[in-house]
Amino acid sequence: MAGLKLKVTQVRSLISQNSRNRAVVKGLGLTKIGKSVIIENTPAFRGMIKKVIHLVKVEEADV
Secondary structure, eight states, X not given: OTTOEEEEEEOSOOTXXXXXXXXXXXXXXXXXXXXXXXXXXXXXXXXHHHHTTTTEEEEEEOO
């Protein structure tokens, strides 16, 4: 798993989401629908993704 990264894409809007979910999405570096970021596959990031899995799409990235 060394060097494995995740590609996280925002697929749903933050409208009508609580402030905690908005903060998590912002912490992942996402700002609008369709934007993608490449992040490390660490327990901290996986926990953040788990909180907002209904708003994002996650794929493995070979970088």
